[in-house]
Amino acid sequence: MDDPVVLVVDDSPTVRKIVQLTLQRERIQVVTAGDGLSALAAVADEQPDLILLDIMLPRMDGYNICQVVRRNMAFRDMPIIMLSGKDGLFDKMRGKLAGSTEYITKPFDSAELVQTVKRHLDSAVVRERATQRAMQRQQRMRRRV
Amino acid sequence: MEQQGRILDGDLETLGLSAALKMLALSGKTGVLNVVSGQERLAILLENGHIIDLDEPGAALPDLVDMFRLLGTIPRDRAYEIRKLSGNNPATAMTIMAQWGLISPAEMQQRTEFRVIQAISRAINWTRGRFEFHRDISSIQARSGTLKPLSVDHILLEALRMADEWGRDSSGGYTRNTVARWMPQFNGDVRQLGLGREEIGVLCLSNGQFPLQAISYALLVPEPQVAVIMQRLVELGLVEVIDARMEDELERNLVNLFTQCQHQLTQESGPSPEQRMLTLIRTMGNCVNGMMAHHGIYARSLRGRGEVPRREVARYLDATFGPIIAQLYRMFPRMDGIIRFGNGVVDFQDLETLDKVVRGQELGDCYWDAVQFFSHLMHMDFDCILNDEVGKSRAGRRFEGLWSAFQRELDEDIARLAQRRAMTRAQADRSLPPMGGASRSAAFAYDAVPDVRRRSR
Numbered sequence: 001m002d003d004p005v006v007l008v009v010d011d012s013p014t015v016r017k018i019v020q021l022t023l024q025r026e027r028i029q030v031v032t033a034g035d036g037l038s039a040l041a042a043v044a045d046e047q048p049d050l051i052l053l054d055i056m057l058p059r060m061d062g063y064n065i066c067q068v069v070r071r072n073m074a075f076r077d078m079p080i081i082m083l084s085g086k087d088g089l090f091d092k093m094r095g096k097l098a099g100s101t102e103y104i105t106k107p108f109d110s111a112e113l114v115q116t117v118k119r120h121l122d123s124a125v126v127r128e129r130a131t132q133r134a135m136q137r138q139q140r141m142r143r144r145v
Numbered sequence: 146m147e148q149q150g151r152i153l154d155g156d157l158e159t160l161g162l163s164a165a166l167k168m169l170a171l172s173g174k175t176g177v178l179n180v181v182s183g184q185e186r187l188a189i190l191l192e193n194g195h196i197i198d199l200d201e202p203g204a205a206l207p208d209l210v211d212m213f214r215l216l217g218t219i220p221r222d223r224a225y226e227i228r229k230l231s232g233n234n235p236a237t238a239m240t241i242m243a244q245w246g247l248i249s250p251a252e253m254q255q256r257t258e259f260r261v262i263q264a265i266s267r268a269i270n271w272t273r274g275r276f277e278f279h280r281d282i283s284s285i286q287a288r289s290g291t292l293k294p295l296s297v298d299h300i301l302l303e304a305l306r307m308a309d310e311w312g313r314d315s316s317g318g319y320t321r322n323t324v325a326r327w328m329p330q331f332n333g334d335v336r337q338l339g340l341g342r343e344e345i346g347v348l349c350l351s352n353g354q355f356p357l358q359a360i361s362y363a364l365l366v367p368e369p370q371v372a373v374i375m376q377r378l379v380e381l382g383l384v385e386v387i388d389a390r391m392e393d394e395l396e397r398n399l400v401n402l403f404t405q406c407q408h409q410l411t412q413e414s415g416p417s418p419e420q421r422m423l424t425l426i427r428t429m430g431n432c433v434n435g436m437m438a439h440h441g442i443y444a445r446s447l448r449g450r451g452e453v454p455r456r457e458v459a460r461y462l463d464a465t466f467g468p469i470i471a472q473l474y475r476m477f478p479r480m481d482g483i484i485r486f487g488n489g490v491v492d493f494q495d496l497e498t499l500d501k502v503v504r505g506q507e508l509g510d511c512y513w514d515a516v517q518f519f520s521h522l523m524h525m526d527f528d529c530i531l532n533d534e535v536g537k538s539r540a541g542r543r544f545e546g547l548w549s550a551f552q553r554e555l556d557e558d559i560a561r562l563a564q565r566r567a568m569t570r571a572q573a574d575r576s577l578p579p580m581g582g583a584s585r586s587a588a589f590a591y592d593a594v595p596d597v598r599r600r601s602r
Contacts, residue, residue, distance in 0.1 A: 107408035
């Protein structure tokens with residue numbers, strides 16, 4: 001099975017780099033996006049296994065991205081973890097209503113982040129997606145040969 | 146520590162390890178002497194006042210099979226066989242090697258003695274921590290008779306000599322956990338370098354898996370000597386040094402620090418430039434203090450020494466960062482006295498209450514100086530910390546990436562502030578009647594400080 005792929009969406013280059021460093025150490029591939037529209041493009045292109053999503057983003061906020069992704073049947077079960085400095089109950093509820101799976105409040109602890117991401121990556125749905133991706137790659141290779 | 150059967154205990158500040166060992170040797174005691182200092186642990190097994198073995202709880206016995214295979218002492222297929230039979234247990238593998246005649250009984254004895262000396266030479270420098278001696282006959286009986294008992298005096302003398310060698314600053318700050326790996330881009334001919342037998346041995350075992358202490362044990366070359374050889378191989382460009390466990394810890398610590406600081410930077414501040422400057426000052430001030438606290442744990446000269454007294458850490462930090470801060474006082478004289486440094490901590494509390502003392506343009510200028518002061522300090526501190534802690538390693542390159550991302554965010558914020566300040570000043574100038582150039586140029590002089598933040602690496 002391939003290494004899982006996580007899409008990190010945050011307008012701060014520091015946060016993107018921090019998450020990248022933390023997850024790559026755990027053999028998790030990371031792709032990043034700095035705004036809402038690039039995030040949607042990355043979801044379609046990279047088909048990640050999980051999304052770590054900030055709320056306050058340029059061009060399209062995290063709630064809207066979450067709703068757009070959930071409307072697509074192919075990504076209905078994909079875990080989306082909101083990563084935000086807003087820790088009020090209202091924001092958490094809004095995230096839940098938009099379709100997020102879990103909510104992590106910034107500043108997060110790197111160990112906590114890894115634990116949460118791994119927990120969701122271990123779910124049966126994600127494992128199945130990774131297996132399918134590996135099979136698709138094999139088929140492409142065979143066709144080429 | 147275990148409480149059962151305890152017949153002697155104390156702290157290392159009162160009675161050092163060597164004194165405790167000598168006392169037990171003189172009275173011919175049998176039992177286990179447990180020593181703990183910070184995260185480090187040691188259990189010395191004594192029989193009738195002689196050392197018969199030593200355990201390092203939490204530290205696995207080095208895997209000799211793999212190292213012997215790399216050195217060419219045992220062929221690949223034999224190594225595979227030993228591995229299979231021993232179930233990857235280094236102690237069992239060693240017994241098998243002894244049974245098969247790959248290690249003689251004399252070598253077994255020599256290896257045990259060597260391991261005991263290395264471990265005690267490290268523990269002899271622990272000044273803080275506790276020791277306990279208890280009569281744990283079962284573990285003694287299990288090992289009794291397998292090896293010749295070692296004289297405490299002899300072991301202590303050798304250990305002290307070894308500790309002295311570690312103390313000499315020729316080992317490049319390497320610790321017993323330092324790991325080296327071959328440089329992939331080396332293009333030269335190793336035979337032309339005139340390496341000695343031991344150097345070739347260290348080079349063979351520098352595969353990025355074995356720590357310095359394991360290499361030392363495999364080659365029976367003292368750890369300080371291996372450190373010196375490793376240093377030479379690094380200088381020759383044959384290997385690079387990694388300390389995986391320490392680098393992991395260090396990385397986690399720095400990542401968490403930057404996460405906190407980035408979060409603080411994004412916090413809403415008031416609408417005025419002064420309020421934003423204060424947010425920047427707090428962020429950078431806390432980041433600088435966080436970096437210093439981090440360096441107090443991971444500085445090369447403080448590593449591998451067990452629990453170092455707080456006073457010594459503060460002294461080290463003052464000596465390291467004091468000159469940098471003195472240089473910044475010369476660049477920003479207004480900050481001398483407002484920002485203070487001592488005991489390894491930068492105190493910037495006066496800036497929090499500065500608005501009660503100064504107002505208007507003067508307050509803005511003071512805050513701006515403080516922003517510049519901390520911006521320079523952060524860059525210089527980070528350079529210094531990175532160079533010392535990880536040098537030009539892979540981890541160093543990863544941190545560079547993280548640092549430049551955070552630095553970009555800070556610099557963008559500072560640039561926006563500079564723009565706002567320039568606009569405010571231009572508006573103020575337009576509304577003022579014309580005046581002599583001298584006083585105005587003095588106010589602008591603060592923006593013309595030369596940029597000394599260029600990376601030296």
